[in-house]
Structure formats: structure tokens, C-alpha cells
Amino acid sequence: MGRYAEAQRKLKVTGGGRNMISLKDIQANPTFQTLIRRTNEYLSILGYTEHGLRHVTYVSTMTAYVLETLGYDQRTIELGSIAGYLHDIGNMHNRKYHGPTGANIVYVELRRLGMPLEEICEITTSIANHEEEIGVPVSPICAALVIADKSDAHRTRVGRKSCRDIHDRVNHAITDSSLVVNSDNCTITLKLAFDTTECQIMDYFTIYLTRMEMCQQAAALLGCTFRLVINGLELIGERAGAAELRPAAGEGVTRQ
Ligand SMILES: [Fe+2]
């Protein structure tokens, strides 16, 4: 694990026992329920893939999974799950800069709920930096959120609408996906099953290359290597030769 990631791991995010707001509290909050619904409605009008409860619940769960598997403390995991749940709320105003605008909205609402300021900052900085457009993974919560968010590509996000653009076609071609964190050999692996009769793997990289590069940065902050495996081929991963220095991942993945 890198020095920065190690330092961040030691930074325990606690609220001093005051007003420990949980993910359940956030999910039950009518304001956030409305904002998430409005976000999905706005983006569906623009033709985007699904950004509703399914997406934010997936991102929340996977952010927590990444942090938990890498050994972070319970409160950091809980804050990560909240950040994941609220990360896309800025989209209800505009897709452009939805990270920072969402962070501002969440900041106000969490202040209103009485969450300790240090915890709010952990959440809102992560939300503000989750998009590759202007974001940088700057903390473990932010890094886990980035990986969770970018890993959510699957045909279920397209639904039954006709595939109008490359985003729809690429998502529809992904028939199976899984994100696996291995704390023993410090790898974070996104495995995709890709139907090449629907579109080409190159199309995936056309829209996801910068996102995958951001996942590499995020994994590095967490002290891990990010691997992208499509149809059994490791397309992003460890440098040749480095793999022999580490224990086998035991995932049956063909190395290039
Ligand atoms: Fe986003």
C-alpha cells in the first residue's frame, strides 16, 4: 500500500459521537428521495442511461464493499455508502459539472440534518471529484466511489428503449459484470462479458478509456492495481513480469 493511501487509511473519520447519520437515514429522507427521482427523470429526458435508485444503490453498495474489503473502519465505510448513494444528485440541474453542484446540494442538506462538518467534507469532496471531467481521486472514499461508479456498465442500464447512441450500444453489449477486490494481492478487477455481435470492444474504450484511467488512479490511491478483464482478456492490469512477483489471483483469468 502506498504512503498516501496508508496515511488516509489512518485518518479515521468520526463524528465525535454526535449525530451519527446512517445510510438508512439518508435512504428514508424524503428530500433525497425526491432529488434522486428528479435526477433520473432529467437524465432520461436527455437520453442518458439509468441513473435512478438502482444505479445509486449499486454505487453505494460497491463503494462500501471496496472500503470494507480493504480494511477501512466502519464509519468510513458508512460515509462511503452515503457518498455513493448521493453522488449523482447534481444531475438534476445539469449533467455538466454535476459533481461539484451535487456536492453543494448535499452539503446544505447534510448540514441541515446536523451531520458533523468533518464527515460532510469527506462526503462532498468525494462527490465533487467523482467524474473524470474535472475530478481527481483525493481520498479513500472518493477513490472507492469512482471505481464503484465507473464499474456500473451493464445492459440493465439501457432498459427496453432502443439503443440510440454509442453509450446505449456499449451498455447493452455488456451481458455480465462483476467488481472483485482482492486484498491479498492488492488488485481491484472489473470483469465484463461483452457481446461483440452488438458492438466492438473498441467502442467500449471510445467512451470508457478516460474512466478506466481514472479507476487506475483511484486504485493506486487505495494501494491497489486496477485490472479490466473483458471476455477473459486482461486489457488493463499489471505490467508484464510484475505478475510473477505476486501470488496468483486465483480467478482463472487469462493474462496477456
Ligand atoms: Fe456522475
Ligand SMILES: [Fe+2]
Ligand atoms: Fe453515477
